[in-house]
Amino acid sequence: MDENPKKLAMVVFSGTVDRLFPVGILASGAVAMGMDVEIFLTFWGLQAFAKRSQGMPPKFSVDYADMAPMFAQVLKQKNVPSPMETLRTAKQLGNVKIYACTMTMDLLGQTKDDFIDLVDGTAGVGEFMDRAKDAQTTLFI
Amino acid sequence: MIPQMVAARVVDARGSVCPGPLMALIGAVREQGVGDVIAIYSTDTGSRKDIPLWVNKAGHELVGAFDRGAYTEFVVRKKR
Numbered sequence: 001m002d003e004n005p006k007k008l009a010m011v012v013f014s015g016t017v018d019r020l021f022p023v024g025i026l027a028s029g030a031v032a033m034g035m036d037v038e039i040f041l042t043f044w045g046l047q048a049f050a051k052r053s054q055g056m057p058p059k060f061s062v063d064y065a066d067m068a069p070m071f072a073q074v075l076k077q078k079n080v081p082s083p084m085e086t087l088r089t090a091k092q093l094g095n096v097k098i099y100a101c102t103m104t105m106d107l108l109g110q111t112k113d114d115f116i117d118l119v120d121g122t123a124g125v126g127e128f129m130d131r132a133k134d135a136q137t138t139l140f141i
Numbered sequence: 142m143i144p145q146m147v148a149a150r151v152v153d154a155r156g157s158v159c160p161g162p163l164m165a166l167i168g169a170v171r172e173q174g175v176g177d178v179i180a181i182y183s184t185d186t187g188s189r190k191d192i193p194l195w196v197n198k199a200g201h202e203l204v205g206a207f208d209r210g211a212y213t214e215f216v217v218r219k220k221r
Contacts, residue, residue: 028160032167032195080158089164093171 005095007036009132011140015044017058017083018071019141024086026139031094038135040128041119042101045141049100049115054084087118097131099123146204148216149177155212159187163195170201170219177219178204184212192217 008030012023023045027037041049058075060068074080081089090096100115100122112122123131132138152169154162162183169179183192189206192215196203204216 025160028164029191032160032163032191033198078158079156081161086160089168093164093167 005034005036007038007132007135007137009038009040009128009135009138011040011042011128011138012045013043014061014141015046015048015053015059016061018061018064020045020048020083021086023141024081024083024090027087027090027096028093030137031090031096035094035137037090037094037096038128038131039096039098040101040123040125040132041098042104046100046104046115049084049098049119050110051114051116054116058082084116084118091118097121099128099131101125101128146178146216148180149173150179152179152181155182155184157183157185159185160191161185162188163191166192166215166217167195167199170199170217173219175219175221179217179219181215181217182209182212183215188215189213 008026010023027039030037047053058072060071097120098118100112100119102122102124105111105122112119150169150173152165154165157165162181162185166181173179193203193206196217201220202218204218207214
C-alpha cells in the first residue's frame with residue numbers, strides 16, 4: 001500500500017477479554033490502513049496466549065464484574081469472534097508480529113512451546129523497544 | 142445512473158461485527174482480479190465510514206454504497 005508502512009506498537013499486559021478485544025480490533029484497523037503491527041505480550045496478556053488458557057471461559061476485568069454475565073451472553077448471541085480469531089484474521093491480511101516477553105516466561109518457567117501459534121517469537125524489552133521505536137502509534141493495554 | 146455491472150463476488154457479512162465486514166472485504170478484494178467488482182453486505186454501522194475509507198486508501202473504486210433497509214451494500218471495483 002504505502003511505500004513506507006507506518007507502524008502500530010502495542011504492549012499487551014492485560015489478560016481479560018474486555019481488554020483483549022481492543023487488541024484484536026485495533027490490530028485489524030491498523031492492517032486495514034496499511035500499517036505494520038508489533039505486539040509485545042507480557043504478564044497476564046501473555047498468559048491469555050498460553051495453550052492451557054484456550055477454551056477456558058473468558059475472564060473479565062473485576063471492575064466490570066457486574067456487567068460480565070450480560071456481556072458474555074451478548075458476545076455469544078451475536079457470534080462475535082474471539083480476540084484470538086480477530087488477531088488471526090489480521091495476521092492473514094497484514095504484517096502483524098506477536099512476541100512473548102522473555103522475562104515473564106523466565107519467571108514462570110515457560111517456553112515458546114507453551115503458547116499458541118499466533119505468537120511469532122520471544123523478545124526482551126530491549127528488542128521490542130528497538131522494533132517499536134519507529135512506531136507512530138504506541139499503546140499499553 | 143448506476144452502471145449495470147455484475148459482481149464477480151458477493152460477500153454476505155451481515156451479522157458480523159466491526160471489524161469483520163471490513164476484513165472480509167479486504168480478503169475478498171485481495172483474492173479477486175484487477176477490474177473485478179466485489180459487493181459486500183454489512184449490518185455493521187462502522188462499515189459506513191470504514192469501508193469507503195479503506196477503499197480510497199487502498200486505491201480501489203467505491204462504485205456505491207446502497208441502503209438496503211436492514212443492511213448496506215457496498216460495491217467496490219478492484220483497481221490495482
